[in-house]
Amino acid sequence: MLDTLIMYLQYPFVRYAVIVGVLIALCSSLLGVTLVLKRFSFIGDGLSHVAFGAMAVASVAGLTNKLLIVLPVTVISAVLLLRSGQNTRIKGDASVAMISVGALAFGYLIMNLFSTSSNLSGDVCSTLFGSTSILTLTLREVRICIVLSVIVVVIFVLFYNKIFAVTFDESFAKAAGVRTERYNLLIAVVIAVIIVLAMNLVGSLLISALVIFPALSAMRVQRSFKSVTICSAVLSVLCALIGIAVSILGGTPVGSTIVAVDVAVFIICYSLGKIRGGIGV
């Protein structure tokens, strides 16, 4: 089995998948801790559906580089969603649900009405569940992913203290002089970038799992914000690697295999946490 895996790694598209998979897993896990602690776990789901709608529009428009539409639309939606709790008529979860299902329905409608593809169900299924898109990446897509991932990691490291402050007690951070609006905006943009990147790996329906599970698993076995973040990153990358390896060896769908591994690791961490007594979220 190891020989087969090594042989598969000689294919460029498998190496691309491993690189992109690791980077996406790393980025999603870093912000996952913040999202879970800020009670924004479901926002990833909403944004991924927005990205699906934008992807449908980009496909119908025949754009070669779909990110030109998908990324700005997702970023704007992220900003709107994270601000929805402040002075808006439609509050938090309602606005996430509204934008989520609205974008999903709009995207599917657009693809049905204007798609030039002969395999519409395949298009939709592939976008929603990732299918094998991680194994069909072009070199350009890999480069874009690397650049965006590096930006996400650098932003997280540079603003770690501010993100920490905004995550745990936004009111106190504001009183202490931290411009919380700016950092919330920053978090929103980074989340949107991660969501768009992760669509290739697990599809838009499974992105939330990539964001939430590593953070929740880490919280079962670690206590401090820093150790939870590091543990979450390590678990997420390991799960992505194991998931990709299992899927290419066993012929299973990549996205759902990675999520299945994430779930299994969560169960293990939950059991360990029960024994050791981890923090609860």
Next chain:
Amino acid sequence: MKKSICLLMSIILCLLIPGCRTEEPLQTEMTYPDYTVEYTSPYSFGEEVYESSETTQTAQPAEGIDMDLTTMSSTMVYANVYSLISYPDDYLGQTIKMEGVSSSFHSETNGNYYFACVIQDAAACCSQGIEYELTEEFINPDDYPSDGDQICVVGVFDMYEEDGMYYVTLRDAQLLEE
């Protein structure tokens, strides 16, 4: 706030625009959306569903065969076929063995029958295929498999032009007992 949004959007767009200049994979006249792979021409395969032969045993190609897709998992088969169609120049002249479902297309324009070996991805939602042309002893279309037949085919990967469009095919193909 608006200024911050505009600034961030500008940075993102600046990062993305250089990516537009890089080379795209060769499109052999077929259209491949980034997130969906399908073989659209000259066939229209619809949504055939079949149980792909699963499992990975040894992935070592047999003697005389450069790429043996029959020993790979369905995920790897799909990714390899995508690569064959997207970057045909890298594989010209290679002997390829694959198994899948036979599908045919009759062109009313030139009267020709085209046959392809179609495979599906692991999620069973996307299908793509490669055309095959059996050796001269086989008469087209009488001696070719029927639509839906499970086939195992070995042939030399090649590309040809027809009506200004480029297609990929397995030349001098042989049907093997599975």
